[in-house]
Amino acid sequence: MRFTAVGKRVPRLDGPEKVAGRTQFGADIALPGMLWGATLRSTHAHARIVRVRTDKATKMPGVLAVITGQAFPTSDGEGVPVLARDKVRFQGEAVAAVAAETEEQARAAASAIEVDYAPLPYVADVREAMKRGATRVHDESEDPKHPNIAGVAEVKRGDVEAAFAAADLVFEDTFETPWVHQGFLEPHVSLAAMDPASGRLTVWTSTQAQFNQRADLANLLHLPMSHIRVIGLPVGGAFGGKNAVCVEPIAAELARRAGRPVKVVVSRRDDFFATRPCGASVMELKTGVKKDGTLVALQARLLFDTGGYPGAQHGVGASLAQGPYRVLNMDVKSYSVYTNRPPAGARRALTSPHVHFALESQLDIIAHALGIDPLQIRLRNALRKGDTALGGMEMPYTVAGKVIRTAAEKAGWQRRRRSSGRGAKARGFGLAAGHWSVWAGASSAWVQVNEDGTISVVTGAINLTGTNTSFAQIAAESFGILVERVTVHQGDTDTSPRNDGSWGSRVLFGVGEAVRRACEDAKRQLAEGLSEEMGVPADRILVSEGQVSVRGKAGRSLTLAEAASRAADYRGAIIGRGALSDLPFAVAVAAQVAEVEVDRETGQVEVKRLTCSQDVGRAINPMSVEGQVEGAASQGIGYGLCEEYIYGTDGTLLNDNFMDFRMPTSVDHPQYQVALIEEGLDGGPFGAKGVGEPPLVPTAAAIANAVYDAVGVRVKQLPIKPESIVRALSGGR
Amino acid sequence: MTAETTMTFRVNGRECQVAAGPAERLVDVLRSRLGLTGAKEGCSTGQCGACTVLLDGEPVASCMMLAADAEGREITTIEGLAPPGELHPLQQAFLEHGAVQCGFCTPGMILSAKALLDRKPHPSDEDIARALVGNLCRCTGYRKICEAIKSYARSTRGRSKRVRKR
């Protein structure tokens, strides 16, 4: 199939404002009469709230409203209280909030609120939390033996016992990953205003999910959804960290009480320790193999730290536990475990990077033990058409092997030269793969054909990764017009059709398909509107290449502009509608080869080259797909080598800033090579599927495997720290 | 409340007088008093570079600087790189190379790059990487940013040669 708009490297449509510095992010907006909100946060990791005294704060200059836990009797959709009620379960949990005339006054008043805490012992580690008699994070837990289990998921398949008995070798390893922040540069920010006459609330916020915000706000503030308008703003990075409600309900409740608009800007420090970072994990794997490397059995116990409140880590972790491989016998138990840490949120591909760090490291261990090339062991086991994947779903096609082979070929895997010879620096290569399942969810779009033949697309999907640009390409392709003839508008909850959040790599796949279907619907309406005038049944009228013509009859064609203005006269506005939730899961496989240099003396690891291959179905906009791959892989380098939350013995976060929580900078980026596999086998628009998350999945494991290749040190705990390498090389462990 | 005094700066080529308190940060004067919201605040502690502006041509973190210390000096913000409705070719290069994703780091990133290119019109890869080390970007992985800067530098090389030939 030849495309005219799809597959082109189109610069982001919102790019001109962004490079000009004119994009209005949340912190840039001010309303007349606006107040500032500030929160008081817990200094304890775990404590009972004995008393909260707000009288002093209430009387301070400029203060117009003060709220505590009583303001929100219900918790948010994920079970997290907006303001702590009976006890605090992590350091940084919000306890009270204030609105005042200036930001300084608000902060001063917040810190004048007095809270009497009765400190409780706290639990900070999932293994500790799983022990009998562990400190209870939630008093009302039902399981007396394991009071901190927040959720369990199981995958059972085949006969694991028999498969282990028949295996030639069995490997048992435990892997650990740390707490990390998503690292978005724009801190959380929200602005709320309530119209005193109508009681209607408007919330402007940096969020990935405006409709979910509306649902949560309706619930928390006891308002009908029709009384709430959420306006999703341009988002300065999110990566899963802006899925859930954060300060929106606080701004809204303060605005309601003060009768004036309220803005809350979260400080960087608060964003580090008090919003929803990515949780730690401990993963125990037991894997049985044949001598030829065939995987025959996998038993796994996965513990995901969900922090003080429930999360969805366990389910996703379990469903991805086999990796992109065929494993006929499985027994996986996956837990979300409460600890006195912040509530764990999502981070690019949720727990997939955790799980694949473990799986892909162990697969490398197995390959080396059996003397098999790490590439060959992966190809031998790669998922094929008809294999059971993802909790029972059948793989609809074979592409995993191709993705893995492509990464290896492009990286020169067969010709690779390990140079662990003399000198301080050793080079090594590491291969890893991973997968993610893309679910379309509730996706919808409207497409209007304007009287001049231009197209206006409206969706309620938050444009994070440049999906609006891809929508313009999809619409241009559908009508056969230039991309410049299409505008895409991100509507708000009042002005656009409902959409799930921009998460799970679903937007291009699901909403993109809704846009395509809305275009088809609009074309059908055009044909129906013109059928009488053109004297043929609607199904003989063809809309393509910017023209409306009659099938099989040359010469009788209208331009899109002529057709649109006439059809609008006959039947009113031409507005196509696309709404769906019926697309099957699309499995997206990514594979990467990391080439690293390890300094034996200092233990420093430098990623020199990272070759990434990925099954994207169809690259609607290859430039933006590459941007997603490189950006995600860069996060993977941070996850692999330097990012981690460090806590003190009192349970407080020590590195709550960008100096001490180190993320990759411009001097840390490797040479990237990106190969996109475009087979177009799923139900997304023109065969496209989700892109943004899979490329983070294999990176940390590829680096760990490369470190092993370079210096023979196997690190099973992220991040891979120089001191662990030096210690191992000097004989200690 | 501490008394406000009138301070004078040259901002984007124009002289500005602003009433501000002695403890007021440059970023606040620019964003709140002058409405130049192109400088973003990502950390408030000088660690992310989103608030970068040029002070007499050198990049500074405007969150770490008192407005009073910038008195009488020349400040360039992202808004001053090109006339309204136009883009500086460096901005254009960022756009065309996909060096912009969320756009939050972008103003600071472009200004750091501008300072480098003014000092050294044809920087090496290492020069570029070093010049941007104070500007975090979480979206792009940096490669496309470096490519945008290189391509801009290449284009000016061609231009200056042509000029010389004539």
Ligand code: FES
């Ligand atoms: S806001 Fe100034 S350096 Fe981050």
Ligand code: FES
């Ligand atoms: S483009 Fe988002 S931080 Fe750089």
